[in-house]
Amino acid sequence: MQVNQTWNYYKEKIKENLSSDEGQAIYRRRKYDVEPVLGRMKRNFGVRRTHLRGQKSVENDIGLVLMSMNLVK
Template sequence: EKEKKKRYRNDPTKIQNWQYDEKNDVFTDYQGIEFHFKNYSIRHDQYGQERKFKVYQAVDYFEDPVRQALAQTPSGRQRQVSINNNWLYFKNYARVQLQSDEGKKIYGQRKIEVEPVFADVKAHLRFTRFSVRGLDKVNIEVGLVLMAMNMIKWAREKAH
């Protein structure tokens, strides 16, 4: 949803809005600084999942001190950007699926099936925040709230 907004599409700081030369594998930012492929990088997130990146580094502009300053970080190192092509592929795949007719229909059902449950919990039970900390305690509290909602539904059915 955020990527559809004009402000996001026109934001020159977003890498998606930079020019990309596929033949030479070079990104050019909004200030004209070129980023050439440097190396591959593998990182592990907090869950131990492996993520692969392509690292691009800004070109040295020794002859032009103004452009050289734009190509460096405030600490004096060359600027770098990391691109996760696997993440971009799946993000684009999800975008295509959501924009299809079937995807729009399924996403539209979310407003009918899921959202009212949370609205009922907030409105009828006045449950707007947890009173405990810790995942186990929160799971128990959610279970109690959902059990209360089911009991309310059961009582309504019995009354009719």
Template sequence: RYSRRTDKYGFERDFKLYRADKHQLSEQLDELAKTPSGRQRYMQVNPMWNYYKAKVKATLSSDEGKAIYRRRKFDVEPVFGHMKRDFGIRRTHLRGQRAVENDIGLALIALNLTKFGQSISRLATNFINNLKSGL
């Protein structure tokens, strides 16, 4: 059986539903086919999701995909890690590409200003230490 669901944003998703048979070959299989409350077990599969998941996996498994993913660890991930740790930004609270870009842009500006302040602090500390040591 097929099922179609619409999420709160109006996007429709198609699922294939698999249901356990009502009558099994043995008593043990009959128990496994039912939930603790006594309903028949079922499973939903989204074929489009599985297709795109397999496509991404194949792309990342290629030599070019591995090279790109290897660079990502050094280029992208630390920035988002700092945003999450230092500023508590786990998600954006806005909708729409332009609004999200502005929100993330402000967070990145704040991150860059923080780094800039830390580097100035380090320079000032080194300068003061050099003055004290007589250099």
């Protein structure tokens, strides 16, 4: 079994950042900014996964969904 030391380093760094007061404040804001949008995409638009390949295609697909969500507002 191999252990990726770089992965462990970044995992510990993230844990340190999230345990700080500033990190917790940022994480709390994420709950109000990002998560509801993803929830609406899943619930109202049925977007659970993309069936496209390639980063540009996926960006275009999600971009269309987000534009349609803005039009519905």
